[in-house]
Amino acid sequence: MGWFSVAITSISLLCVVSTVSGIGANWGTQASHPLAPETVVRLLRENGIQKVKLFDADYDTLRALGKSNIEVMVGIPNDMLLSMATSMKAAEKWVSKNVSTHISTNNVNIRYVAVGNEPFLQTYNGSFLKTTFPALQNVQSALVKAGLSNQVKVTVPLNADVYESSTGVPSGGDFRADIHDLMLTIVKFLSDSGSPFTVNIYPFISLYSDPNFPVEYAFFDGNATPVNDGGTSYYNMFDANYDTLAYSLQKNGFGNLPIIVGEIGWPTDGDRNANVEYAQRFNQGFMSHISGGKGTPMRPGPIDAYLFSLIDEDSKSIDPGNFERHWGIFTFDGRAKYSLNLGTMNSGVLVEGKNVRYQERKWCVMKSSAKIDDPNVAPSVSYACGLADCTSLGYGTSCGGMDARGNISYALNSYYQRQNQLDSACKFENISTITKTDPSTGTCRFEIMIEPYYGGTEHMVGCPQRLLGLAAGFILFWLTIL
Ligand SMILES: *[C@@H]1O[C@H](CO)[C@@H](O)[C@H](O)[C@H]1NC(C)=O
Ligand SMILES: *[C@@H]1O[C@H](CO)[C@@H](O)[C@H](O)[C@H]1NC(C)=O
Numbered sequence: 001m002g003w004f005s006v007a008i009t010s011i012s013l014l015c016v017v018s019t020v021s022g023i024g025a026n027w028g029t030q031a032s033h034p035l036a037p038e039t040v041v042r043l044l045r046e047n048g049i050q051k052v053k054l055f056d057a058d059y060d061t062l063r064a065l066g067k068s069n070i071e072v073m074v075g076i077p078n079d080m081l082l083s084m085a086t087s088m089k090a091a092e093k094w095v096s097k098n099v100s101t102h103i104s105t106n107n108v109n110i111r112y113v114a115v116g117n118e119p120f121l122q123t124y125n126g127s128f129l130k131t132t133f134p135a136l137q138n139v140q141s142a143l144v145k146a147g148l149s150n151q152v153k154v155t156v157p158l159n160a161d162v163y164e165s166s167t168g169v170p171s172g173g174d175f176r177a178d179i180h181d182l183m184l185t186i187v188k189f190l191s192d193s194g195s196p197f198t199v200n201i202y203p204f205i206s207l208y209s210d211p212n213f214p215v216e217y218a219f220f221d222g223n224a225t226p227v228n229d230g231g232t233s234y235y236n237m238f239d240a241n242y243d244t245l246a247y248s249l250q251k252n253g254f255g256n257l258p259i260i261v262g263e264i265g266w267p268t269d270g271d272r273n274a275n276v277e278y279a280q281r282f283n284q285g286f287m288s289h290i291s292g293g294k295g296t297p298m299r300p301g302p303i304d305a306y307l308f309s310l311i312d313e314d315s316k317s318i319d320p321g322n323f324e325r326h327w328g329i330f331t332f333d334g335r336a337k338y339s340l341n342l343g344t345m346n347s348g349v350l351v352e353g354k355n356v357r358y359q360e361r362k363w364c365v366m367k368s369s370a371k372i373d374d375p376n377v378a379p380s381v382s383y384a385c386g387l388a389d390c391t392s393l394g395y396g397t398s399c400g401g402m403d404a405r406g407n408i409s410y411a412l413n414s415y416y417q418r419q420n421q422l423d424s425a426c427k428f429e430n431i432s433t434i435t436k437t438d439p440s441t442g443t444c445r446f447e448i449m450i451e452p453y454y455g456g457t458e459h460m461v462g463c464p465q466r467l468l469g470l471a472a473g474f475i476l477f478w479l480t481i482l
């Protein structure tokens with residue numbers, strides 16, 4: 001074989017290895033103290049996670065993913081759909097800056113663009129019904145124009161409520177009546193452009209919103225009373241839900257459209273059903289369930305899925321519930337919350353974040369001399385909780401078992417840590433004090449934040465953001481005292 005045929009063989013081998021199997025993870029960044037992107041990328045690599053789904057196209061995040069060879073799904077947030085839908089120029093700019101550049105100069109393995117995130121959720125009241133499809137079209141055209149449409153596929157991560165079953169079993173599946181035509185337009189477009197359908201499936205939410213939901217049906221242990229669908233038994237909600245989508249697609253002529261599970265997971269705090277035990281049981285159960293590659297009754301074969309989520313995000317909106325900030329398999333600072341075998345490593349255990357730098361070991365708590373009925377208590381707690389994170393307080397949560405003083409201290413400390421331990425952030429009149437003794441008890445952790453991440457600076461030619469910030473601070477300072 002001459003060098004030429006060797007080269008050709010190598011190239012065709014490379015082309016065969018198109019999509020990696022194995023589990024993916026969602027990497028969200030709505031955190032007050034996010035880990036440095038390099039730390040997260042290392043975390044992904046050391047845990048053998050080869051696919052990552054993002055919610056935006058943050059420069060530093062993508063740069064850190066460069067050369068890692070991890071497959072990346074970048075995201076266009078819902079609030080950008082209008083501009084993508086109405087301006088081809090905007091879509092082209094987005095693709096040029098947030099896809100092309102990263103592929104060509106940073107070597108990022110971008111494979112998908114997620115256009116919007118669950119844009120048809122009923123809570124959005126239809127706000128994105130008109131813009132999602134035109135945005136999808138424009139982004140696809142921009143990818144074609146950039147010469148990337150073979151390697152980068154568009155998709156729309158949708159909530160599982162875009163389909164339903166009139167009979168209550170998977171075979172009755174079809175798209176929701178009020179968006180049926182729109183869904184077909186989108187599905188046809190995805191099919192024509194060789195793109196997958198992306199759906200987020202959440203047995204936890206079913207359990208959370210329906211007190212009569214059979215708990216065992218959320219898990220994969222086969223302990224639930226099966227749902228019988230014309231002779232096929234469904235032992236867990238995931239299979240049934242996934243197949244309801246498979247039937248919806250088939251019924252409308254798209255039985256072969258690939259499906260990606262964009263989000264699947266279980267939170268560990270913020271609700272009585274959100275705990276480490278259930279999260280471990282669900283995620284491990286899911287991993288084992290899909291590991292053999294046997295798929296679901298309707299779709300035998302490997303399941304392409306992204307865990308939600310990699311790390312906790314303490315700044316997420318808690319409108320859907322207090323559990324929102326606790327989806328991570330890792331804590332905000334990269335510690336494993338429970339044992340989980342992702343099937344990607346020989347060791348079978350999670351590898352934790354490395355080189356994480358913490359702030360000082362000190363906490364803000366309620367003074368022992370302060371009285372519970374001090375009039376400053378209530379406003380202080382509500383102020384602290386409003387600006388920090390009290391989602392671990394409440395019935396059945398990790399800090400739910402504390403007494404009133406514990407509750408108050410937890411709130412004050414959360415605010416103090418969020419404010420990077422500023423002295424002024426522990427000056428709740430007459431009631432607070434700083435201590436060096438860890439007030440954590442049992443399952444309740446009084447967190448200390450990590451050193452704030454200020455953003456990479458390499459790509460900013462000239463004046464790094466941090467210096468600009470400092471300069472602005474100085475100018476303000478002088479203006480104030482003059
Ligand atoms: C690229 O993505 C970032 C992050 O999502 C966004 O802020 C920016 O506006 C995008 N760039 C363009 C040109 O649309
Ligand atoms: C949706 O409508 C409800 C009731 O009209 C309103 O309370 C809510 O704020 C709306 N949500 C959005 C995202 O517009």
Ligand SMILES: *[C@@H]1O[C@H](CO)[C@@H](O)[C@H](O)[C@H]1NC(C)=O
Pocket residue numbers: 393394395400402403404405407
């Ligand atoms: C502590 O706070 C939790 C959550 O707000 C509440 O359910 C509990 O009753 C409080 N405990 C005391 C003793 O006040």
Ligand SMILES: *[C@@H]1O[C@H](CO)[C@@H](O)[C@H](O)[C@H]1NC(C)=O
Pocket residue numbers: 376429430
């Ligand atoms: C704090 O305590 C002092 C002494 O008991 C009292 O005079 C003062 O009014 C208190 N401050 C507030 C804001 O309650």
